[in-house]
Amino acid sequence: MYAPDSLQVTAVDEDDADKDFTPVLFIGAVLMLTLLVACLVLVFVLAGFALLALVGLITVGVVSTSVFIGVHQRSATKGFLAFTLTTFAVIGCALGCASGEILYRILHQGTVATSLLLGAFVGLIAGILFGRIAFRLLQRFITYLRQKLTSS
Template structure:
C-alpha cells in the first residue's frame, strides 16, 4: 500500500515538473505577433462553421413551408371561388323565382341587378373603409369598419343597382326605337 501511495505521488510530481498540469496562458506573449495562442496546436484556418447537414435540414424545412403555403393558397382560392359561385347561384335563383312569381322578366332582371350591385357594394365599401382607415389613421376598430363599410356599401350598391337598371331600361328603349322594334 505504501508503494502505491509513493508511486502516485511520484507520478504527480513528474506531471507537474513537465508542465502537464500547469494552467494554460490567458494571452499571447509580448514578443509574439500571431493572434493564436502558442499552446494551440490545431489549424483552424479552414474551419468556417459550414455544416452541410444543417443546410440540407434547412432546405427541407424551407421546402416544407413553401409546400404548405402553396397548399393553403390553393385551398383558399378554391373555397373563395366556391363561395362566390354559391352567392352567384343564390342571386340567380332568387331572381328567377321573383321573375316567375311576378310573371315579369323585367322584375327578375331588376332583382338580379340590384342584388348583384348590393353584394358588390358591401365588399367594396368594407375594402374602401379599411383602406381609408389605414391611410388616414382614423383609429376605427375592425368591427366598426366592417359594420360601417358594409352598411354604406349596401346603401350605395342598392342605389347604384337601381340607377343602372333605369339606365339599362332607357338604353334598351333607345335601341328598340332606333332599330324600329316598338
C-alpha cells in the same frame, strides 16, 4: 462548489468554426425550407379555391333568387330588377368593406370592425342606389333600341 478561478476561457479558432458545418444539417434545413414554401403555396391555392367557391355560391344565389322572383311575379322585368339590385348590392358591400379598411389604415379612427361594418353598410346603400340607376338606364336604353329597330 463554484470557484471563479477554475473557469478557463479558450479562444475560438476560425478553423474550428468552419468545421462545424455539416452537410446533413444543411440538407435538413433546405428540406425544411422547401416544405415550408410548399405548405405556403398549398395554403394560397386552397384559399384561392375557397374564394372561388364563395364567389360561385354567391353568384348562383343571386341568379336563382332573381329567376325565382321573376317566375313568382310572372315578370321578367322584376326578375331582372332583382338581379341588378342584388348584384350591385353585393358588389357595393364588398367595395364598401375594402374602402372602410383603407380609410381605417389611413385615419386610424375607431376599430377595424367598426370601419368594416360602416363601410359595408354604406357600400350596400350605394350599391342599391346605383343598381336602381343602372336598371333605369338599361330600361331606357332597351326602349331606345326597340324604337330604333321598329322604325327601321
